[in-house]
Amino acid sequence: MKNKKFFLSKAQDNYPKLYYKDIKPDITEIAVSTGDSILLDLGEHAVGHFSFAFDNVNDFIDAPVRLIIKFGEDMREIEDDFSLYKEGLSKTWLQEEIINLDYPQKTILPRRYACRYIKITIDKTNKPIKLFDFCFRASTSADVSVLKPAETADALLSKIDLVATNTLKECMQSFFEDGPKRDRRLWTGDLRLEALTNYYTFQNLEITRRCLYLFAAGDCDKLGFLPSYIYETPYYFSGSAHIADYALLFVVTVCDYYKHIGDTGVVNDLISICKSQLESFRNTLDENLIVTRQEGWFAFIDWCPGLENLTALQGVYLYTLEHFSELLKSIGDEEHEKYSIHLSEVRNACKKYLYDENKHAFINKLDKGQFNVHSQVWMILGGVIDGEEAKKLLVSCLDNKNAKQPVTPYMRHYVTEALFKLNMRNKAVQYIKTFWGGMLEHGADTFWEAYIPEDLDFSPYDNRTINSLCHAWSCTPSYFIRKYGL
Amino acid sequence: MKNKKFFLSKAQDNYPKLYYKDIKPDITEIAVSTGDSILLDLGEHAVGHFSFAFDNVNDFIDAPVRLIIKFGEDMREIEDDFSLYKEGLSKTWLQEEIINLDYPQKTILPRRYACRYIKITIDKTNKPIKLFDFCFRASTSADVSVLKPAETADALLSKIDLVATNTLKECMQSFFEDGPKRDRRLWTGDLRLEALTNYYTFQNLEITRRCLYLFAAGDCDKLGFLPSYIYETPYYFSGSAHIADYALLFVVTVCDYYKHIGDTGVVNDLISICKSQLESFRNTLDENLIVTRQEGWFAFIDWCPGLENLTALQGVYLYTLEHFSELLKSIGDEEHEKYSIHLSEVRNACKKYLYDENKHAFINKLDKGQFNVHSQVWMILGGVIDGEEAKKLLVSCLDNKNAKQPVTPYMRHYVTEALFKLNMRNKAVQYIKTFWGGMLEHGADTFWEAYIPEDLDFSPYDNRTINSLCHAWSCTPSYFIRKYGL
Numbered sequence: 001m002k003n004k005k006f007f008l009s010k011a012q013d014n015y016p017k018l019y020y021k022d023i024k025p026d027i028t029e030i031a032v033s034t035g036d037s038i039l040l041d042l043g044e045h046a047v048g049h050f051s052f053a054f055d056n057v058n059d060f061i062d063a064p065v066r067l068i069i070k071f072g073e074d075m076r077e078i079e080d081d082f083s084l085y086k087e088g089l090s091k092t093w094l095q096e097e098i099i100n101l102d103y104p105q106k107t108i109l110p111r112r113y114a115c116r117y118i119k120i121t122i123d124k125t126n127k128p129i130k131l132f133d134f135c136f137r138a139s140t141s142a143d144v145s146v147l148k149p150a151e152t153a154d155a156l157l158s159k160i161d162l163v164a165t166n167t168l169k170e171c172m173q174s175f176f177e178d179g180p181k182r183d184r185r186l187w188t189g190d191l192r193l194e195a196l197t198n199y200y201t202f203q204n205l206e207i208t209r210r211c212l213y214l215f216a217a218g219d220c221d222k223l224g225f226l227p228s229y230i231y232e233t234p235y236y237f238s239g240s241a242h243i244a245d246y247a248l249l250f251v252v253t254v255c256d257y258y259k260h261i262g263d264t265g266v267v268n269d270l271i272s273i274c275k276s277q278l279e280s281f282r283n284t285l286d287e288n289l290i291v292t293r294q295e296g297w298f299a300f301i302d303w304c305p306g307l308e309n310l311t312a313l314q315g316v317y318l319y320t321l322e323h324f325s326e327l328l329k330s331i332g333d334e335e336h337e338k339y340s341i342h343l344s345e346v347r348n349a350c351k352k353y354l355y356d357e358n359k360h361a362f363i364n365k366l367d368k369g370q371f372n373v374h375s376q377v378w379m380i381l382g383g384v385i386d387g388e389e390a391k392k393l394l395v396s397c398l399d400n401k402n403a404k405q406p407v408t409p410y411m412r413h414y415v416t417e418a419l420f421k422l423n424m425r426n427k428a429v430q431y432i433k434t435f436w437g438g439m440l441e442h443g444a445d446t447f448w449e450a451y452i453p454e455d456l457d458f459s460p461y462d463n464r465t466i467n468s469l470c471h472a473w474s475c476t477p478s479y480f481i482r483k484y485g486l
Numbered sequence: 487m488k489n490k491k492f493f494l495s496k497a498q499d500n501y502p503k504l505y506y507k508d509i510k511p512d513i514t515e516i517a518v519s520t521g522d523s524i525l526l527d528l529g530e531h532a533v534g535h536f537s538f539a540f541d542n543v544n545d546f547i548d549a550p551v552r553l554i555i556k557f558g559e560d561m562r563e564i565e566d567d568f569s570l571y572k573e574g575l576s577k578t579w580l581q582e583e584i585i586n587l588d589y590p591q592k593t594i595l596p597r598r599y600a601c602r603y604i605k606i607t608i609d610k611t612n613k614p615i616k617l618f619d620f621c622f623r624a625s626t627s628a629d630v631s632v633l634k635p636a637e638t639a640d641a642l643l644s645k646i647d648l649v650a651t652n653t654l655k656e657c658m659q660s661f662f663e664d665g666p667k668r669d670r671r672l673w674t675g676d677l678r679l680e681a682l683t684n685y686y687t688f689q690n691l692e693i694t695r696r697c698l699y700l701f702a703a704g705d706c707d708k709l710g711f712l713p714s715y716i717y718e719t720p721y722y723f724s725g726s727a728h729i730a731d732y733a734l735l736f737v738v739t740v741c742d743y744y745k746h747i748g749d750t751g752v753v754n755d756l757i758s759i760c761k762s763q764l765e766s767f768r769n770t771l772d773e774n775l776i777v778t779r780q781e782g783w784f785a786f787i788d789w790c791p792g793l794e795n796l797t798a799l800q801g802v803y804l805y806t807l808e809h810f811s812e813l814l815k816s817i818g819d820e821e822h823e824k825y826s827i828h829l830s831e832v833r834n835a836c837k838k839y840l841y842d843e844n845k846h847a848f849i850n851k852l853d854k855g856q857f858n859v860h861s862q863v864w865m866i867l868g869g870v871i872d873g874e875e876a877k878k879l880l881v882s883c884l885d886n887k888n889a890k891q892p893v894t895p896y897m898r899h900y901v902t903e904a905l906f907k908l909n910m911r912n913k914a915v916q917y918i919k920t921f922w923g924g925m926l927e928h929g930a931d932t933f934w935e936a937y938i939p940e941d942l943d944f945s946p947y948d949n950r951t952i953n954s955l956c957h958a959w960s961c962t963p964s965y966f967i968r969k970y971g972l
Contacts, residue, residue, distance in 0.1 A: 060723050062671075063576035090549035090612045098584045102597060103719045111588060126576045185548075233589045237546050 002269060007217035008236060010269065014210035016141035016174065020048070025118065029132035031057050032122045038131065040118040045073060045445040045470055046138035047170050047180040050118060051108040053133040054101065064100045066123040071095035071115035073181055073469035074443065078117045080465045087463040093182040094465060098123070106133060114170065114180035114470055116445055142169035142202040150481050157429070157486050160436050160477045165201050167446040168194060168475035172204065175211050175232065179449060179468030185239070186211055186230040188246035189300060190472035192253045193413055197475045199260040200482040208257060209266055215250055216273055223294060224280030226250050226273070243300045244284075245313050247277045248320040255323035258330065267331060274324060278339070281317055289349035290314065290366065301374050302411035303450055303460035304404050308367030311354050315378025318346055322383060343383075350384040361393055372404035373397045374411060380418045391422050398431075407458060408450050409435065409474035416480055429486055436477045447474030488755060493703035494722060496755065500696035502627035502660065506534070511604065515618035517543050518608045524617065526604040531559060531931040531956055532624035533656050533666040536604060537594040539619035540587065550586045552609040557581035557601035559667055559955035560929065564603045566951045573949040579668040580951060584609070592619060600656065600666035600956055602931055628655035628688040636967050643915070643972050646922045646963045651687050653932040654680060654961040658690065661718065662697050665935060665954030671725070672697055672716040674732035675786060676958035678739045679899055683961045685746040686968040694743060695752055701736055702759055709780060710766030712736050712759070730770075731785045731799050733763045734806040741809035744816065753817060760810060764825070767803055775835035776800065776852065787860050788897035789936055789946035790890050794853030797840050801864025804832055808869060829869075836870040847879055858890035859883045860897060866904045877908050884917075893944060894936050895921065895960035902966055915972055922963045933960030 025040035032038060054065065072078035072095070082094045095113050120131065150161035171177045176194040178187045195208045211230075218227040218238030225247035227238035251274040258267050286292050291314045301309040301316075321343040328336030354375075356363045362375040362384075376397045380390045397403040398415070406412050412435050419428035438453045449471035452458040459467050480486060511526035518524060540551065558564035558581070568580045581599050606617065636647035657663045662680040664673045681694045697716075704713040704724030711733035713724035737760040744753050772778050777800045787795040787802075807829040814822030840850045840861075848861040848870075862883045866876045883889040884901070892898050898921050905914035924939045935957035938944045945953050966972060 060717065060725070062669075062717070062725075064578035066578045090610060092550035092552045092586055092610050097586065100578055100583065100597065103717075105720055111586065124576060124578050183548075231546065231548070231589075234591055239546070239548075 002216075002272075004217045007213045007269075011210045011213035011217065014206040014213065016172070016204055016207040016210065017143075018139050018141050018174070019143060021138045023136040023138055025134045025136065027134065029130055031128050031130045032125075033128045034122050034124050037119055037121040039078070040120070040134055042116050042118070042136050045114070045116045045166060045170055046136050047112065047114045047140065047173065047470075048136055048138040049108060049112060051106065051133070051135045051137070052120075052131055053104075053106040054129045054131050055104040057128040057130050059127045061104060061125065061127055061129060063126045064102045065125040065129060066098065066100050068121040068123050069097045069099065069109070070119040070121070071113040072117045072119070073115055073446070075117060077465060077469070078119050082465065085463055085465055087461055087466065089182070089461045089466050091466075095181065104129075112139075112180075140169045140172050141174065141204060141207050142172040143204065144169065144202075146202055150478065152481055152486055154429075154486065156433055156437055156440075157477075157481050159440060160432065161481045163440060163444060163447060164197070164436070164475045164478040164481075167470055168197050168201060168472070168478065170446055170470045171472040171475070172198075172202065172207060175214060175230070176207060176472060178229075178473070179471045181470065182466065182468045186214060186232075187472075188215065188226070188228050188243070188250050188253070189410060191215075192249045192256070193410065193476050193479075194472045195253055196256055197479040199256075200479050205261060212250075212254060212257065212266065212270060216270055220276075220280075221297070223283070223297060224276055225297070226277060228300075242297060244281065244294075244297055245299045245301060245316040248281060248316050250274070251277050251320050252323045255327040258327055264331060267327070271333070275335075278320065278324060282342075285346075288353055289346045290353050291317065301378075302406050302408050304372070304374065304407045304411070307372060307374060307404055308370040309374060310366045311362050311364060311375035312372075312378040314346075314350060314354065314366075315375070315380075315382035315384070318343060318350070318382025318384065319378065321346065347382065347384050350379060350382065354379070355384070360389075361397065370404065371397070371400075371402060373406055373415065374404070376403075377411075377415050377418045381414060381421065386422065391424060394418060394422065394424070395427070407452050407460070409447055409471070409476070413473065413476045416476070420480065420484060425484065425486075428480065428484075432477050432480060432486075436474070444469070446470035447477075449474065488702075488758075490703045493699045493755075497696045497699035497703065500692040500699065502658075502690060502693040502696065503629075504625050504627050504660070505629060507624045509622040509624055511620045511622065513620065515616055517614050517616045518611075519614045520608050520610050523605055523607040525564070526606070526620055528602050528604070528622050531600070531602045531652060531656055532622050533598065533600045533626065533659065533956075534622055534624040535594060535598060537592065537619070537621045537623070538606075538617055539590075539592040540615045540617050541590040543614040543616050545613045547590060547611065547613055547615060549612045550588045551611040551615060552584065552586050554607040554609050555583045555585065555595070556605040556607070557599040558603045558605070559601055559932070561603060563951060563955070564605050568951065571949055571951055573947055573952065575668070575947045575952050577952075581667065590615075598625075598666075626655045626658050627660065627690060627693050628658040629690065630655065630688075632688055636964065638967055638972055640915075640972065642919055642923055642926075643963075643967050645926060646918065647967045649926060649930060649933060650683070650922070650961045650964040650967075653956055654683050654687060654958070654964065656932055656956045657958040657961070658684075658688065658693060661700065661716070662693060662958060664959070665957045667956065668952065668954045672700060672718075673958075674701065674712070674714050674729070674736050674739070675896060677701075678735045678742070679896065679962050679965075680958045681739055682742055683965040685742075686965050691747060698736075698740060698743065698752065698756060702756055706762075706766075707783070709769070709783060710762055711783070712763060714786075728783060729786045730767065730780075730783055731787060731802040734767060734802050736760070737763050737806050738809050741813040744813055750817060753813070757819070761821075764806065764810060768828075771832075774839055775832045776839050777803065787864075788892050788894050790858070790860065790893045790897070793858060793860060793890055794856040795860060796852045797848050797850060797861035798858075798864040800832075800836060800840065800852075801861070801866075801868035801870070804829060804836070804868025804870065805864065807832065833868065833870050836865060836868065840865070841870070846875075847883065856890065857883070857886075857888060859892055859901065860890070862889075863897075863901050863904045867900060867907065872908065877910060880904060880908065880910070881913070893938050893946070895933055895957070895962070899959065899962045902962070906966065906970060911970065911972075914966065914970075918963050918966060918972075922960070930955070932956035933963075935960065
């Protein structure tokens with residue numbers, strides 16, 4: 001019986017090994033007094049625990065010392081005044097501690113941080129103190145010794161690959177986290193892209209299996225969809241959100257796993273869950289095979305403000321159906337034909353009901369007539385149109401200010417995937433260079449959760465300070481660069 | 487060779503056993519949200535470590551929780567706004583922590599606190615949480631099973647005795663601390679009074695010996711005086727202050743120890759240091775045997791603002807000479823006569839040079855003509871005057887608004903001692919009831935560092951919030967009540 005206990009046990013069996021590295025910042029010892037601030041630079045983004053020591057300079061410290069320690073993924077975060085943050089996502093994600101130390105000692109802060117910079121402000125000391133023995137013990141489940149450099153002659157792509165693999169490495173902890181600074185959860189949408197990039201980089205199969213089993217152990221909602229995120233501290237908990245596209249992408253992640261690893265054991269464990277996800281989605285289709293809005297659920301697609309996303313969601317369904325029928329065929333499951341026939345039928349329905357022949361685009365009532373890149377990309381990835389027609393559409397919407405554009409590297413991954421699907425290699429490279437390369441121009445050590453070139457203050461949460469600057473779903477340039485030998 | 491190493495080794499041999507008690511506050515479990523505050527009442531003053539747990543109420547906590555935890559020895563301290571504190575003593579003594587907890591867990595705060603009340607404010611949580619498992623693990627080296635109730639029929643004295651023994655108990659940790667909230671040091675002036683009260687209450691001889699040896703290991707200043715305070719964390723350190731009256735009181739503490747315990751081993755270890763302290767003080771006397779101000783030293787006597795204290799200091803010298811010559815006589819040291827002769831000579835000098843025959847008081851140039859209780863008390867304790875003359879003087883200054891009055895229970899101890907010396911038992915009891923009983927009227931669970939009945943906001947440090955409300959030198963009512971069977 002493959003029940004919750006079985007899946008959790010499998011998840012435990014695949015607990016990844018963690019690798020630790022002690023990073024010593026640029027400053028080794030410094031004397032400071034009340035009001036002084038020092039800035040430590042780790043030289044790289046790191047996820048882990050910070051320790052330091054303090055001692056007297058000339059005179060014995062006869063009162064506790066109070067320090068304010070702030071961690072920033074970049075310098076803008078260090079410079080931001082956290083006290084001004086009032087928005088909805090909890091301010092407690094902003095990484096700052098106020099600590100009192102009774103006397104000179106070595107201190108290991110108990111919490112984990114994600115940062116490159118550490119600012120220590122001496123809020124109060126009676127007498128000068130010296131700070132020393134700074135150490136940031138970084139952790140990851142990525143085995144960096146396995147990673148080969150990308151074989152690209154393009155200097156920018158090479159740099160992008162480096163930052164992308166760093167991004168993935170940082171998010172690889174005891175599971176694939178979405179962002180090691182904030183949320184620190186296992187989300188399906190991130191998992192799919194992390195797992196994909198992992199096959200071409202660190203090849204840690206344990207963590208991938210573990211995450212698949214963690215989701216499999218989750219409680220489905222009334223529609224039958226898997227949870228979209230998982231916590232494992234302080235105990236296993238499958239979240240209350242059940243995002244439709246994420247439920248589908250769980251299936252895609254299983255398909256990817258088989259395609260890259262050929263491990264039938266995992267597929268056998270998870271196949272019935274995959275089928276149930278597709279079945280649940282199919283139940284949402286109307287008589288024309290078009291998705292209908294259900295009570296109490298939503299689709300994600302992208303953080304683009306005001307996005308209408310049902311057409312894109314329908315594309316995700318097609319994309320999943322295609323991956324899944326291929327998987328079934330590969331493993332000799334007789335149901336593969338049933339899925340591929342359904343795939344064709346839904347594709348035809350999409351062309352018929354969602355494509356506007358006059359506007360030559362997927363602009364329709366389902367999305368209130370909104371023109372967005374997301375619909376076009378997912379319809380292309382879903383195989384509703386292809387060839388020159390698809391190329392023309394994709395170029396026209398990507399260069400069109402009237403079309404809503406993606407704001408997350410997550411959605412931009414699928415744009416890039418569509419460009420490769422249509423053999424638009426040069427455009428794809430240009431797209432990667434513009435959007436991931438653009439972050440590099442702003443000094444990114446890891447790729448960000450959200451990025452709009454013309455609006456560096458953009459945040460899905462109304463305040464840039466809370467954004468995650470090392471976000472799992474932004475790691476896929478390494479997948480493209482390495483898979484396509486860019 | 488009795489060197490620093492020898493004394494530190496003896497101090498280590500006498501490390502006291504610590505007793506622990508888990509105090510559960512009045513609240514056992516409570517659900518709270520952002521902005522809520524709860525107040526825990528331990529029901530008694532306690533010194534130790536605080537722990538608690540938190541968990542979800544209905545919904546999983548998906549972001550760190552930030553708590554502000556404030557510890558107060560009384561409710562006024564809880565209600566004070568610590569952010570307004572700007573005075574000289576380090577604000578870091580004010581007991582408040584801001585902590586971030588990533589997920590439901592049991593938390594033991596790493597620092598030690600002295601408090602009766604604990605206020606927890608929920609600075610931020612995404613969802614309601616429940617707080618529970620509150621525990622304050624109190625520590626003391628006082629063995630409360632040894633303590634017998636005071637045999638007094640007076641209800642107020644009985645209550646004063648209870649609070650006084652609690653005060654001592656709280657200050658008894660790995661050494662006699664001055665105040666467990668603030669300073670947390672071993673000071674000679676406090677030690678003398680703690681040790682004295684300890685003989686009549688908890689009878690912990692190890693801690694007394696330990697403290698004597700800790701001072702003996704200290705580095706003397708250029709005048710030859712022992713340090714006035716000792717730290718033992720993070721390592722042994724003898725302070726840079728060398729207070730003249732405190733150096734003398736070290737000698738008195740050794741004398742007290744022999745008088746109560748009759749242990750010649752300890753006396754033999756410390757006798758030469760005692761002699762050197764008296765020798766050093768003698769070097770400060772002028773040709774008339776009157777103390778002269780030395781460069782780089784000072785006398786304490788009391789925190790009374792503007793106090794001129796050289797006459798009082800001269801009294802401490804006499805008091806010490808008397809105790810010491812008695813000790814030498816008891817152990818058969820031939821030098822005792824030398825000290826008692828010198829004692830008589832100095833007493834005569836004091837009467838001659840420091841006593842104003844017209845004003846019938848110790849008002850003199852040494853103290854710029856200032857009339858204060860301190861000079862009168864110490865001259866009486868030093869045996870310069872006695873009998874009716876002394877009684878009259880003491881009464882006249884204690885009831886006199888023109889005479890500077892003591893502000894600390896430390897100095898009030900010596901006032902009370904003078905009253906007993908002059909057989910003014912009723913006056914002494916009244917004095918105890920007025921000044922220690924007065925604190926009880928304000929709800930004291932332990933006796934305070936400083937107390938002026940008509941000025942509850944008085945602080946030696948310009949801000950009441952920083953005052954220690956459990957201060958070693960305030961514990962001596964139990965000594966008087968038990969010694970004199972009040």
